[in-house]
Amino acid sequence: TQTVSQSDAHVTVFEGDSVELRCNYSYGGSIYLSWYIQHHGRGLQFLLKYYSGNPVVQGVNGFEAEFSKSDSSFHLRKASVHWSDSAVYFCAVRASSSFSKLVFGQGTSLSVVP
Amino acid sequence: NAGVIQTPRHKVTGKGQEATLWCEPISGHSAVFWYRQTIVQGLEFLTYFRNQAPIDDSGMPKERFSAQMPNQSHSTLKIQSTQPQDSAVYLCASSGRDWGGPDTLYFGAGTRLSVL
Numbered sequence: 001t002q003t004v005s006q007s008d009a010h011v012t013v014f015e016g017d018s019v020e021l022r023c024n025y026s027y028g029g030s031i032y033l034s035w036y037i038q039h040h041g042r043g044l045q046f047l048l049k050y051y052s053g054n055p056v057v058q059g060v061n062g063f064e065a066e067f068s069k070s071d072s073s074f075h076l077r078k079a080s081v082h083w084s085d086s087a088v089y090f091c092a093v094r095a096s097s098s099f100s101k102l103v104f105g106q107g108t109s110l111s112v113v114p
Numbered sequence: 115n116a117g118v119i120q121t122p123r124h125k126v127t128g129k130g131q132e133a134t135l136w137c138e139p140i141s142g143h144s145a146v147f148w149y150r151q152t153i154v155q156g157l158e159f160l161t162y163f164r165n166q167a168p169i170d171d172s173g174m175p176k177e178r179f180s181a182q183m184p185n186q187s188h189s190t191l192k193i194q195s196t197q198p199q200d201s202a203v204y205l206c207a208s209s210g211r212d213w214g215g216p217d218t219l220y221f222g223a224g225t226r227l228s229v230l
Contacts (some may be wrong), residue, residue: 034218043205043221079147090157101170102147102219104157 002027002093004105015083020074022110023065023091030096033074035065038088038107047089050074051096061085071084083114118228120206126228127196131142136168139208146189148181151203160204163189167174196229203227 001024013019025033034049048059055067065076074091091105119138127133139146146162150173161171165182176183178196183189193200203226207219 035221036221041223043223044207044219045221046218049218101159101162101172102151103159106156 002031002103004091004093004103005104006089006091006108008108009106010109010111012113013081014113018079019077019081019085019110021089021091021110023074023105024072025074025077025093026072027095028094031033031057032063032094032096033049033067034102035063035074035076036090036092036094036104038090044090046091049054050075079111081112083112086110087110118206118208118220119224120204120225122225123223124226124228126230128168128178128230129197130195133193133196133200133227133229135193135204135206135227137189137191137222138187139189139206140210140220141187143208143210143220144150145209145217146183146188148191148206148211149205149207151205151224152201157205160191184216196230202226205226 005024032051033046036044036048038044047063048057050067051059058064063078067074088107088109089097090107092102094100094102121136129179147162158167160174161174162169162180166183170218171180178194181191194205205224207221
């Protein structure tokens, strides 16, 4: 069984600051990792994903994430946040075997102060 | 492309009543997922279909919840004898492939169910 842990429930930064949202996973086999964003009252939207190759993956709106097998992590980063980045961010993992479901972390609420 | 469409956006039911939630996946998508979202539990997987066939319903409360996908264009989640603890946002998502790879899920806006 795969599990996902997002250790920070809430993160507050100022506009223009950099931010890192942390994600750690637990699973013994091969996995796919992704990040999704949810603005208030909306469904989730895909940001980026990793499954092989370069451990740093680029996503939409300047977001990137770095996979680390040794740390079992897939942290999300942005160099300079905008107030519109305020949302809840979910890390997700699924086993690479066919038909497996996507399991989400608890989410990190990011507040960007203008 | 209108995206994944969920109806209704909000539903209020009395305790013990039945609730049916509808989902129209993106045209051509072959995998459909249902999740439940609450403040306390976060995002909980309920069930999913691939090419209309039920694949995994391990997250479904067995006694009162059921899901169907009678055709490619819609799926329903039915909750019988609703209870206050069923109050949540129910999210439907679809995926464009046969869910055999690192595929992206496209989510609807959700149905907020309130059980009084």
